[in-house]
Amino acid sequence: MTTPVTTCRVILIGFGAVGHGFATILAQHGERLRRQSGIDIRIVAVATHSRGAVIDPAGIDLAGLLASAGHAGGLAALPGATRLAPTDIIRTTPAEVVVEATWTDLATGEPAISHIRAAFAAGMHAITVNKGPAALALQALRAEAAACGRHFGFEGTVMAGTPSLRLALEGLQGCAIHEVRGIVNGTTNFILSQMERGMDYATALAEAQRLGYAEADPTGDVEGFDAAGKAAILANALLGAALRPADVARQGISQITAADVAAAAAAGERWRLIARVWRDADQVRAAVAPTRLAQSHPLAGVTGATNALTISTDLLGDVTLIGPGAGGVATGFAIVSDILALYRNR
């Protein structure tokens, strides 16, 4: 007997590292996913900011799409190329899901919030890997999704495809969560790990930039802005708060010196940039700060660009999850897992 297959048509807005990772997963593992889940995920449209857009209602040829990333002509050279803007593509292209994978703006959440609202207006589910909408408008977007009977997925906004939000929201359902602490920025963890091996801050940062972990302007990572955005998402998603990134007390790692790292090591401790959200009476608070942890602490053992989260609950005590926090395929997997979850939960 053959399993019935449901087709899930996806409009992908943003075709950078994550969009590419998602398309690569479908190209390499789409057939297995279809057999395992009964869901046939097809990308029917892709839009970018400067490299054009393409539509094929039957499903874009993934080999051509992936090859286009390396071509100067971009998507404009593919069959089905269009000049339509992303919101017009969402309005006019039949699909089940819009995947939002554009640049993060932690001040406005745009253009991502508009893309997500366009999806709901067109009767589609929305999935984002972009921290902006989840850090700035999570409760509003959840309510708008519920009002139109659609799903809003944002698993990839914290710890990429490592199922941090899903673990807390589904696996720990029935527990009360009172605190979440974690290493949610791989760049800073890589820098601190290199400093433990004897590098000074500037050399460790240069190494992170050379390996592609840190951007040319590393401010968003090293001053804790990225972690503060993720702390706001954790507070809002897991503790029901309505915090914005600016509400998160924030301190980065740029002031940590080689002497600080050596002093911690001499005391049997390690510096980690810890994002923490916790209940304080009837309030939810959030902070990002470099923190000295005993070497025996589960988060102290997390080195390199890896991320980790400890979720403190009433019934289970602490649950710690360790895994990748970035990367095109690792974050593309978050999109796949959100798509499969939305069909599973329907």
Ligand SMILES: NC(=O)c1ccc[n+]([C@@H]2O[C@H](COP(=O)([O-])OP(=O)(O)OC[C@H]3O[C@@H](n4cnc5c(N)ncnc54)[C@H](OP(=O)(O)O)[C@@H]3O)[C@@H](O)[C@H]2O)c1
């Ligand atoms: N990379 C990771 O490891 C990772 C992990 C977790 C979450 N994220 C988040 O996922 C999102 C995508 O990350 P990425 O690494 O793929 O970024 P990226 O490589 O910079 O790609 C961003 C894509 O968005 C497109 N874009 C920007 N503004 C747009 C607009 N107004 N309309 C249509 N397309 C637009 C860009 O167009 P052009 O191609 O024309 O430039 C590009 O294709 C970001 O929000 C990021 O914070 C990334």
